[in-house]
Amino acid sequence: MKQKVLLIVPHQDDELFVGGGLFRTLATCGDFEAYVVYMTNGDFFPHEAKVRLREALHVLNGFCGVEESHVFFLGYGDGWKEGGHIYHQEGEKPLVSMAGRTETYGLEGHEDYRFTRSGRHSACRRADMKQDLKDVIAEVRPELLLVVDFDKHADHKAVSLLSEECLGELFREDASYRPLVLKRFAYDGVWKGRADFFELPRRGTVLAGLSQTPYMPEEELRFAMPQDCAAPVLSQNAFFRALRRHQTQEAWQKADEIINIDEVFFRRETDNLLYAAELTASSGNPEYLRDFKLFDCGDVTKKELVLQECGWKPEEGDAQKKVRIRFGTPQTVGRIGVYARGNGGADRLKVIFSFDEDGEPVHMEIRPDGKRNLCTFMPREGVREMTLRIESWEGVFWGIVELEILPPEEQALPRILQELLFQGDYLKVTQIVKMRMRIEKAVLALRRKISRWIPNGYTLRRHYPEIAERERVPAGYRAAYIVERLRMR
8 A cells, every 4th residue: 555745845846946856756666645735826926826836737747757636736825915924924814915816726727725625715814824734734644744844935934834833733633643754945955055066076965054953963864866866967867857847937047056966854753742641831831842843933034033932931930840741541751852942052951851650750951952852761661641840941041842752762764765865976987977077067057148148938027027928028028138138247
């Protein structure tokens, strides 16, 4: 029986940046049914929306072999006329997208998800967007999810956080659903990667901003890019051909940044025993401990992370400062993961975990830097109750943003994923290969220069809004564009 993999991304072309070669391998290996959900219609330029949706269907079918019925367009806006973002929308009044829409929409013959399921469109509200995504996950019920991570783009940030929010709720509602969740940045190392594809020796992906994330280098899962997607001859490179099919975005121009010999994902643990437990706190909201969100953002449109309330923090007058955890059935516990947030490098946090069996308590000193603090210990069997107590903290403390009470052993990666882990570059470097790669690099640079002087019709329509709705671009506009470029030099 085939398993299911679901890719969750904001825009049409993100399936290549987030799913990449790994999604293609899984979709074509015969062991998985592949599904994709796009949160927006990519309609920041309204006239491009339908083109982008068709491009996505074309790429998914040709590059990944995904059935059209397995592609879901949630149909929300890519940008909002009054600014802000739908992630922060409140109340009943829907937002107006850049395309002038207040409801979701799709293509003729391939309507938006809500319309196909209930005969109505969703309003452009946060609650509707979240419910649509949650319903897709519950309907597909994938064993593996590939999800965009919290990136530089506002839509990437929103989709990352909403996905975690939906999964946290599903885990609490259904104790039998514990998929494998892998997250990947679409900007760092990809869209904003190093232009090193033609360098020798070829290097693995470099993540420049890892220190600003909840992850550590040792948590990286590096999967090998399929050989036909890492081939240095671009005319033979399947990934490059897929990039070219997204003509509206011209992503192929950044091929030497986007394409790499490996792809970096990060695993989120889902076998947290806390999801099925009963929590009570001496003060503060303990539900933050198991919402599957490692932080929350007060403004996804800002470049820097703007934290908002996202963790359990007892009140200052609380002398107990504790959370009581009760399990419905006896559990075996052997690992504890804690994520906490402070305000600087001098912050300190000490916590104590005690067990109902009267065994030795577990003491942890936590770095409140947003990264995972993992403690392993001799397994405690038959645990029905645990207590978390804050012993002390120094500095500014935002709270414990996620608590993982885990079985002794981490679940192993499925065999197929283990076999896809990066083992080194396959390319045999010869003088002929070196010469060919120098030629390929020069040809790509030349193509970029030509495209910037003689752009395609989509770029011209953006530059000259008065022809946005025209099927053909008049020749005079191409000439005018070149004249403008010459005057700017």
